[in-house]
Amino acid sequence: MPKMVICGRGGCGKSTLITLMAQKIEEQGKKVLIVDSDESNLGLSIMVGTGPAEKTLMDYMGGRPVVGAKLRARIKKEGDEKVPLFQKSSLDELSSEFVSWNGKKGFMQIGKIEHSHEGCACPMGAIARDFLTNLTVNDNEWVLVDTEAGVEHFGRGIVGGVDSVVMVVDPSNDAVLLSEKISGLSKEAGKPFGVILNRVDDETKTILEDALSKKNIPILGVIPYSITMARENLKGNRLDNNMIEGDVGEILNKVESQQ
Ligand SMILES: Nc1ncnc2c1ncn2[C@@H]1O[C@H](COP(=O)(O)OP(=O)(O)O)[C@@H](O)[C@H]1O
Ligand SMILES: [Mg+2]
Numbered sequence: 674m675p676k677m678v679i680c681g682r683g684g685c686g687k688s689t690l691i692t693l694m695a696q697k698i699e700e701q702g703k704k705v706l707i708v709d710s711d712e713s714n715l716g717l718s719i720m721v722g723t724g725p726a727e728k729t730l731m732d733y734m735g736g737r738p739v740v741g742a743k744l745r746a747r748i749k750k751e752g753d754e755k756v757p758l759f760q761k762s763s764l765d766e767l768s769s770e771f772v773s774w775n776g777k778k779g780f781m782q783i784g785k786i787e788h789s790h791e792g793c794a795c796p797m798g799a800i801a802r803d804f805l806t807n808l809t810v811n812d813n814e815w816v817l818v819d820t821e822a823g824v825e826h827f828g829r830g831i832v833g834g835v836d837s838v839v840m841v842v843d844p845s846n847d848a849v850l851l852s853e854k855i856s857g858l859s860k861e862a863g864k865p866f867g868v869i870l871n872r873v874d875d876e877t878k879t880i881l882e883d884a885l886s887k888k889n890i891p892i893l894g895v896i897p898y899s900i901t902m903a904r905e906n907l908k909g910n911r912l913d914n915n916m917i918e919g920d921v922g923e924i925l926n927k928v929e930s931q932q
Contacts (some may be wrong), residue, residue, distance in 0.1 A: 675929065676805060676816035678832055681841035682851055684823035686871035690896065691817045692720040692843050692912045697921040698815050699777045700914075705815045706764050706772070706779040706808075710801045710831060717819055718773070722911035723780040726773035729801060733771040734758075740796050758800060759807040762847030764814055798831055805834025824851075827858045837865040837931060839893065842885070844870075844877035849884045856890055865894040865931045869924060875900055886887030893931065 679687045691707055700704040709717050718725045734740050743758060764779065772781045783804070784797040798867055801818075818835060820826045832838060838859040842848040852868055859866035868890055872879050876896060885892060902916040914921055 675836040676808065676810060676818070676834070677837045677839055677928065678818045678820055678826065678835050679819045679839050679841060680824070680855060681822070682845070682848055685822075685841045685843040685845075685848060686896070687841050688714065688717045688720055688819055689902065689906070689912065690839075690869060690871065691717070691819050693808065693819060693896070693917065693921045694815075694912050694925060695778055695915055696912075697720055697925055701922070701925075702777070703813045703815060704764055704777045704779070705817060706767075706781065708801070708805070708816060708818045709780070709782040710826065711819055711821045712784060712796065712797050713821060715794060716906075716909075718780050719909055720912050721775075721778065721780055721904065722772045723775040723778055726769070726771050726781055727896075728771045729782040729784045730771050730796060730804060733768065734800065737784075737796060740800060744796060744799055757807055758803045761807045761809055763809050763811070764816075800828065801826075801831045802834045805831065808834075814833070824855060824858060827855075827862065832859070832862045832864060835864065837867075837928070838862075840866070840868045841871050842868045842881060843872050844881060847886075849881065852885060852890050853888050856888070867891040867928070867931055869893050870895045872896070872898045880925075891931075893927040894921075895919060896921075 681687050681693055695705045697705055699922050707721055731740060772779045783801045828830060840852055842852055861883050870878060870892060873895060897918050899917045902912055905912060905916060
């Protein structure tokens with residue numbers, strides 16, 4: 674099964690989609706690891722229902738200064754830039770210090786910005802790329818990577834560590850414009866790309882379908898607006914596939930067939 678990045682503009686529904694997909698994958702009896710690579714937002718583990726693990730991957734590796742030193746040492750050694758920070762490992766081999774499992778659902782965070790002036794999020798990007806590249810999955814396992822808004826993960830090369838890119842498109846012209854950009858970036862990275870429409874009604878769905886077909890952007894699925902889901906999220910409750918109309922299983926099939 675694929676390791677995939679879910680991307681899109683801020684608030685389009687990336688974390689929501691990941692939560693719904695993860696639940697469906699678990700219902701299908703498969704294992705899913707959710708990798709939170711968004712260095713700001715905090716709510717994904719609540720939406721998913723696992724809670725956070727004891728440590729982020731960054732903390733597990735010794736914290737920002739240790740990771741920074743490792744990254745600098747790697748760059749200084751000429752020709753050694755590709756020496757990995759991680760060994761190849763399967764989902765079962767990951768430490769429970771940084772992955773919190775609830776049934777077949779695992780949740781981990783790459784790292785969060787914790788202090789004013791601590792520096793940029795580039796080290797998080799570097800370890801995310803290396804970690805994902807060396808993470809091995811079998812046919813019954815999925816890895817879903819949640820990202821920060823926009824396209825910075827392309828710049829940082831995180832996409833190099835996954836098999837495909839899925840973008841969430843909400844009803845906005847900005848999302849349509851961004852889809853063309855991300856389609857191009859995915860092509861450049863050699864990764865299959867498709868979009869999922871989110872928070873749509875019949876009218877906005879038609880407008881988006883028209884706009885995206887003109888740009889030859891493949892639509893892999895549609896999630897309608899759900900007032901129940903919006904309210905439950907607002908209350909800090911975990912999300913559930915029953916809160917939406919539409920079949921997330923079909924979305925998974927489409928995403929899988931894209932590989
Ligand atoms: N299909 C939907 N119907 C109703 N509300 C939604 C839907 N998808 C997302 N939302 C709401 O939109 C907001 C942003 O969603 P979120 O998944 O956190 O976005 P992102 O991770 O892209 O920033 C949340 O309040 C969420 O509950
Ligand atoms: Mg999010």
